[in-house]
Structures are given as structure tokens and as C-alpha cells.
Amino acid sequence: xxxxxxxxxxxxxxxxxxxxxxxxxxxxxxxxxxxxxxxxxxxxxxxxxxxxxxxxxxxxxxxxxxxxxxxxxxxxxxxxxxxxxxxxxxxxxxxxxxxxxxxxxxxxxxxxx
Amino acid sequence: xxxxxxxxxxxxxxxxxxxxxxxxxxxxxxxxxxxxxxxxxxxxxxxxxxxxxxxxxxxxxxxxxxxxxxxxxxxxxxxxxxxxxxxxxxxxxxxxxxxxxxxxxxxxxxxxxx
Numbered sequence: 766x767x768x769x770x771x772x773x774x775x776x777x778x779x780x781x782x783x784x785x786x787x788x789x790x791x792x793x794x795x796x797x798x799x800x801x802x803x804x805x806x807x808x809x810x811x812x813x814x815x816x817x818x819x820x821x822x823x824x825x826x827x828x829x830x831x832x833x834x835x836x837x838x839x840x841x842x843x844x845x846x847x848x849x850x851x852x853x854x855x856x857x858x859x860x861x862x863x864x865x866x867x868x869x870x871x872x873x874x875x876x877x878x
Numbered sequence: 879x880x881x882x883x884x885x886x887x888x889x890x891x892x893x894x895x896x897x898x899x900x901x902x903x904x905x906x907x908x909x910x911x912x913x914x915x916x917x918x919x920x921x922x923x924x925x926x927x928x929x930x931x932x933x934x935x936x937x938x939x940x941x942x943x944x945x946x947x948x949x950x951x952x953x954x955x956x957x958x959x960x961x962x963x964x965x966x967x968x969x970x971x972x973x974x975x976x977x978x979x980x981x982x983x984x985x986x987x988x989x990x991x992x
Contacts, residue, residue: 799980807985808884808971809922814980854921856981864910864975870921 767792767859771869780847780878786840788855788869793833796858800829800840803852803871812853813840817860845876880906880976884984891962891991899957899987901972907952908974912981913945916969928955962991 801809813822813829821830828841856866881904914922927935934947946958973983
């Protein structure tokens with residue numbers, strides 16, 4: 766059974782810092798891994814999707830990497846801004862035919878001005 | 879990009895009544911949609927997988943007679959909370975799978991049962 770872990774559960778940083786958010790998964794046989802952002806009381810916004818054959822994806826100040834052999838993915842946020850404050854979730858989809866997303870519990874990020 | 883529209887965003891209903899939540903894929907066809915429930919400060923809990931033209935698959939512990947799911951077309955899935963009670967108050971979110979492009983989520987529905 767796939768388990769996804771995000772540590773730490775919360776992070777508070779000053780504006781301008783470069784951040785690394787960690788995500789680990791127990792079953793390396795994943796189809797893809799997706800990073801999301803959730804603002805309070807809102808739905809999820811997809812940030813980056815990494816297919817199992819890829820090692821990283823980039824969008825603006827965001828870069829996500831995937832290392833299946835070690836069961837890890839990282840989300841790198843460059844030059845953090847107060848508007849980046851949100852909860853970040855990673856989720857994995859297994860290769861076993863199920864299309865279910867398995868979520869981590871999320872990491873609440875606060876970027877202080 | 880892909881858009882999933884979810885309505886209503888907020889609903890307050892009386893105990894014992896039923897509430898319907900709609901989830902529409904606006905610019906793509908979604909043969910599979912998912913319904914989640916989220917408790918305060920918790921991650922998402924998958925309730926059921928909705929497949930167009932067939933019965934939904936419910937996760938263990940989810941009452942299928944209370945949470946009715948209908949996926950009658952490739953762009954619309956509905957979740958009906960029947961005979962709602964205060965403990966059904968929660969944040970409900972749908973998502974749709976867009977092939978290899980990943981999952982797109984609706985904006986969520988805050989249900990309050992009084």
C-alpha cells in the first residue's frame with residue numbers, strides 16, 4: 766500500500782528565501798507524482814506533474830524533481846514571496862491500474878514579508 | 879489549462895434534507911472523476927471514484943446510500959448528500975483525471991448542516 770509522507774508539517778520563512786519541500790513515498794512503482802497548492806477554504810491547484818519517466822519539471826519559480834529509486838520528490842521554490850503562503854501537497858499515482866491519488870498530509874508554508 | 883467547475887461553493891441546509899453538489903469538466907471529457915472530503919486542517923480523504931455510465935466505487939467506510947454519486951455524462955458528476963446531518967458538515971472537493979495531464983480539482987463546496 767502506497768504511503769506518502771511530507772515533513773515538516775509546517776514551515777515559516779522570511780520573504781526571499783529559496784525553499785525545498787520534501788515528499789517521500791514507499792512504493793517506487795508510481796505512474797506519476799503531482800504537486801498541488803491549497804489556499805484556505807479553497808480547492809487544489811495543480812503546480813507540477815512529473816511522469817514516472819521524467820526526473821524533473823519546471824514552471825516559473827517552481828521546480829519539482831523525482832527520484833523513484835529513493836522514493837523521493839522535492840519541490841523547489843525560488844525567491845519565496847508572501848503570496849506563496851499556502852498548504853502544499855504531493856500526491857502519487859500507482860502503476861497498478863488504480864487511478865487513485867495518494868496524498869501526503871501537506872506542508873503549511875508561511876512566507877513572512 | 880483544464881478547468882473543473884464545482885457548484886455550489888457554499889451551502890447551508892437543514893438536518894434531514896438532501897444536498898446536491900455538481901462537478902463539471904469544462905474543456906475536456908472526464909471518464910473518471912473523484913470525490914473527496916476534507917476535515918479542518920486535515921488532508922483529503924477519497925470518498926469514491928465516479929465512472930461515466932457505471933456505478934461509483936466507494937472507499938471503505940463510506941456509506942453509498944448516504945453519498946449518492948451520479949456520472950451521467952463525460953463532463954458532469956454529482957454528489958448528493960442524502961438526509962444530511964450535522965456530522966456531514968465538511969468541505970467536499972471533486973477532481974477529474976485528464977489522461978496523462980494529471981488531475982484537476984474543483985474549488986470545493988463547504989457544506990454546513992444545521
